[in-house]
Amino acid sequence: MDINSGHTRVAIDGCQCKIVQFIFGDSLSDVGNNKYLARSLAQASLPWYGIDFGNGLPNGRFTNGRTVADIIGDNTGLPRSPAFLGPSLTEDVILENGVNYASGGGGILNETGGYFIQRFCLNKQIELFQGTQQLIKNKIGQEAAREFFQEARYVVALGSNDFINNYLMPVYSDSWKYNDQTFIDYLMETLEAQLKTLHSLGARQLMVFGLGPMGCIPLQRVLSTSGSCQDRTNKLAIGFNQATSKLIGSLTAKLANASFKFGDAYDVVNDVITNPTKYGFENSDSPCCSFGRIRPALTCVPASTLCKDRSKYVFWDEYHPSDSANELIANELIKKFGFLRVNDTDGPSPAPAVAPSPQG
Template sequence: MEAMKMAILMILLLIISEHAKGAIVQFIFGDSLSDVGNNNYLPRSLAKANLPYYGIDFGNGLPNGRYTNGRTVADIIGDKMGLPRPPAFLDPNLTVDMILEKGVNFASGGGGILNETGQWFIQKFCLWKQIELFEGTQQMVSKKIGRQAAMEFFTNSRYVVALGSNDFINNYLMPVYKDSWTYTTTQFIDYLMSTLRQQLIVLHGYGVRQLVFFGLGPMGCIPLERVLGITGGCQTKVNNIAFQFNKAASNLLKDLSLHLPNATYRFGDAYDVVADVIHNPNKYGFENSDSPCCSFGRIRPALTCIPASSLCKDRSKYVFWDEYHPTDAANEIIAEQIIANLGFKPINASGEAPFGAPEPAPSLF
């Protein structure tokens, strides 16, 4: 009888072990550039992509929480690497089995590295909160498959951290925020880096070993910054801030990789290619790189895309979807550049992605 109990126990342990050794998944921490629906479940949030025409070129064409017409950069990179697309943490259908199969996306529109960033959105998850939710996720997984198996699962997973733009656009560059008149630009970036260092060290303590941090693009060239400027052109000062942030973040990632045991923390830089796309759109097949595809006529900035907005005739020819966010076509170029820069190779031998690149944009008129 004891021998039979031991045999059953060994079989159960083997099943748990094999379950934990399934396909590698990814966990995503970020803002609206990576959000796949978390903010839609925050009842008081003012930063939601839950209205047409968001998601028009994705799946059934209905809003899905992504702040673009199609896929995010993280979607595209994950697809090309054979990684499952992680569901939103607040998805009511999320289960521990889904986490083990697909990972989780904690990204939240309006979120930043700093807790004080994006306060006027009322509800959003900044990075510290996302890390707290990740800790809770680990506890759920450990309860399901055991501490050792969970440790292996999280150590083998891949991680994306993609925040920073809101810390400037919806904090430092807005006079209503205390940070804008408390720090010089250099001091503020140092503040961001010291906070980010703490956050990445905490993540390392939770078993995060393979991590990519997405850098900022030329923020001064997004439609919002153009229309807020005097000339309508790119704001050089804002672009320089993004460049300084990227340099500091790249150095931070290198330092952490040297000093944190078994950590491979890498910086995903696409600044130059985005700048080139904006300044030479025809070279990449675009026709417009200075205004949003989804806009409210001459009323600028419209901030978000809404049902009353008008759409450009061909979404694939526009770099920007709304005042802040790139189109699917632009996101693909960004993703491919990051993949090339970091030499990413497919991880899982998975089948086709749930949704590939959108079909040529249909006319709505």
């Protein structure tokens, strides 16, 4: 039972509400929104994505298996939040499972990832969440809805696209308008306003994920002649993490009843990349799914070849970690924050003791 929540279901106006997650993010958390954005160039709808998940068919996740948010949710008794654009989303589904608004290519800034044509930036995701709130208020009433949204868990996990698909690319004006420090300041100003908006909409228990060593993703290594990590890109990730951590601390102190946390797994991911064998991995510098000598092939495509043992690779494609790496990151965050199970079996309706079936 989660000591922070006091109870597992909220009984108001006949609504036995469960504790669910609302997830805002990019391709590291997308569970299928971009699949329904027909013009989006950021897609995970091809084989071999999803090969180790459910029926092994592409499901919109940009990895071979689960996302970090999937695994944290499974291990703490939270249901898997379905994609906002998924055809089965109804008020009842939202009340049972929450919603995932994450979109591949999305960023904290509206302009990030523009060349993907269609993607939800964080402002758009928050706007969609406001629409979700209206639906739930109409369904269960103002007071019960207020309680439901205040009891929910929130994840905000964006930022890497703001660097990799914006600031670090000369085609974007942000790359010459700012320097490293002023760009991070601009991100923090934007993120602060967004987190305050979420708080005003009821978000009380919220976790912002930090960035990993982005300069070590295979896509960045290919840019260097020696194949080593891009030092400047990693320094930007560390700068972002330090600034975000400070921002979260000040918001938690300022905002009423806010329990905002910063989920930083930079060091552990960096250690995995530097010493893969210590963690049971064999490869931490190239993607499991690759297009032979043609590098970088931006996504994993049906003509790509897969590594022999997917569990031994830290990276699934040029950008994204494998299921095994995501599991390691999720477990590190669970350990760091001492997360406890939320929808415990002492509630009116027993939560599954094992992870929910991967269909959702």
